[in-house]
Amino acid sequence: MVVAAPPGRPRGEIRVPGTDVVKSQRLRELREFLMSRRARVTPAEAGLPDGGPRRRTPGLRREEVAVLAGVGASWYQWLEQGRDISVSPQVLDAVARVLRLSNAERRHLYVLAGLNPPAPEVAPERRDMCEGLRRLIDTWMPYPAHIMDMYYNCVLYNDAAAVVLGMRADRTRNCLIDFFTDPLYRSRSRSWERNARSVVAQFRAAYAARPDDEGYRAVLEQVSEASEEFTALWNERDVEEPGQVRKELVHPLVGLLCVESTALQVPARPDLTIVLHTPLEEANTAAKLEWLASPQGRRGAMYPVAG
Known part of the structure; x- marks a missing residue:
C-alpha cells in the first residue's frame, strides 16, 4: 500500500521523529520528575525549619534545593524547567542526595539529563x-x-x-x-x-x-x-x-x-x-x-x- 505524502511534503519523504523531538520529550519528563521528587521531601527531612502554617509549598522550594545541593538558584531553576543546559555527574549526585533519590531514581535522573547512568547498586532494603x-x-x-x-x-x-x-x-x-x-x-x-x-x-x-x-x-x-x-x-x-x-x-x-x-x-x-x-x-x-x-x-x- 502506498501512502500519499501530505500536502507540501515531497512524495516519498517519510518524517521520522527527530532528535529535537526526542530531546524535548526527555527534558519535559525531567521537569516533571524533579518537581514530583521535590514535592515529597519535607523541610524537616532536609534539616530545614518547616515554616509553620504560612508555608504553601508541600515539599522543598527550588531555592532550598539549590542551596542544599550547593548550586546556583538560577541553574537549578533552569534544570527543573527542562532547559537545555550543561550538567555534570557531581551536580546531579548533589541534587539526588537532597531529593533523597533511590538508586533507581538516581540512574533515571542521569538518563533524563542526557548522561550515561552510573553502575547499578544494590539498595539496602534489597540486600x-x-x-x-x-x-x-x-x-x-x-x-x-x-x-x-x-x-x-x-x-x-x-x-x-x-x-x-x-x-x-x-x-x-x-x-x-x-x-x-x-x-x-x-x-x-x-x-x-x-x-x-x-x-x-x-x-x-x-x-x-x-x-x-x-x-x-x-x-x-x-x-x-x-x-x-x-x-x-x-x-x-x-x-x-x-x-x-x-x-x-x-x-x-x-x-x-x-x-x-x-x-x-x-x-x-x-x-x-x-x-x-x-x-x-x-x-x-x-x-x-x-x-x-x-x-x-x-x-x-x-x-x-x-x-
Missing part, C-alpha cells in the same frame, strides 16, 4: 534476598542452577549442580577459577575447550566495566597464576556479553548430558547472576537429570565413581 533466590534455584530441580556474585564467587547452588557440575562445599569458591582448575569438572566437560573462550571473554567484559575494582583484580591475579590456559585466552582480548552457552557433560552414572546454561540478572540485585541449566532434546538429558535427583540416583551418587 537480604538470598532466601528467595535459594527457593528459586531449588524450584529449578532436577536441573542444575547456581548463583554467583559480580566477581564470579559462588553464592548458592542446588543439589543438581552438586551432582552434575561437581560443585561441593570443600572445593567450590569461584566459578571462574574452578572452571580452569577443578579436575572433576574438567574431566566431565566434553565442551570445555569450546566454552573456555566464552568464559574468559565474558569475564573481560565485566572487568572492563569496573577497571579500578580491586575485587576483579584479585580474581584476575589468582586465576592467572593458577592457569596458563586462562592467561593465553586472556591475552587474546576477546569480549563477550553473558548469554546462553551449550554444555556437554559426561556423568559417571548416566553418561552424556546436553544442557544449555542461561545467565540471568535480577535488577534488584545487579551484583548477582543466576545461572540456570536447561536440558536439551539430546541424549535423553531431561530423563537422566530426573533420575539423578531421584532417591535411586541419589543412592548411586553416594558411592565413589571414577570421574
Whole structure:
C-alpha cells in the first residue's frame, strides 16, 4: 500500500521523529520528575525549619534545593524547567542526595539529563534476598542452577549442580577459577575447550566495566597464576556479553548430558547472576537429570565413581 505524502511534503519523504523531538520529550519528563521528587521531601527531612502554617509549598522550594545541593538558584531553576543546559555527574549526585533519590531514581535522573547512568547498586532494603533466590534455584530441580556474585564467587547452588557440575562445599569458591582448575569438572566437560573462550571473554567484559575494582583484580591475579590456559585466552582480548552457552557433560552414572546454561540478572540485585541449566532434546538429558535427583540416583551418587 502506498501512502500519499501530505500536502507540501515531497512524495516519498517519510518524517521520522527527530532528535529535537526526542530531546524535548526527555527534558519535559525531567521537569516533571524533579518537581514530583521535590514535592515529597519535607523541610524537616532536609534539616530545614518547616515554616509553620504560612508555608504553601508541600515539599522543598527550588531555592532550598539549590542551596542544599550547593548550586546556583538560577541553574537549578533552569534544570527543573527542562532547559537545555550543561550538567555534570557531581551536580546531579548533589541534587539526588537532597531529593533523597533511590538508586533507581538516581540512574533515571542521569538518563533524563542526557548522561550515561552510573553502575547499578544494590539498595539496602534489597540486600537480604538470598532466601528467595535459594527457593528459586531449588524450584529449578532436577536441573542444575547456581548463583554467583559480580566477581564470579559462588553464592548458592542446588543439589543438581552438586551432582552434575561437581560443585561441593570443600572445593567450590569461584566459578571462574574452578572452571580452569577443578579436575572433576574438567574431566566431565566434553565442551570445555569450546566454552573456555566464552568464559574468559565474558569475564573481560565485566572487568572492563569496573577497571579500578580491586575485587576483579584479585580474581584476575589468582586465576592467572593458577592457569596458563586462562592467561593465553586472556591475552587474546576477546569480549563477550553473558548469554546462553551449550554444555556437554559426561556423568559417571548416566553418561552424556546436553544442557544449555542461561545467565540471568535480577535488577534488584545487579551484583548477582543466576545461572540456570536447561536440558536439551539430546541424549535423553531431561530423563537422566530426573533420575539423578531421584532417591535411586541419589543412592548411586553416594558411592565413589571414577570421574
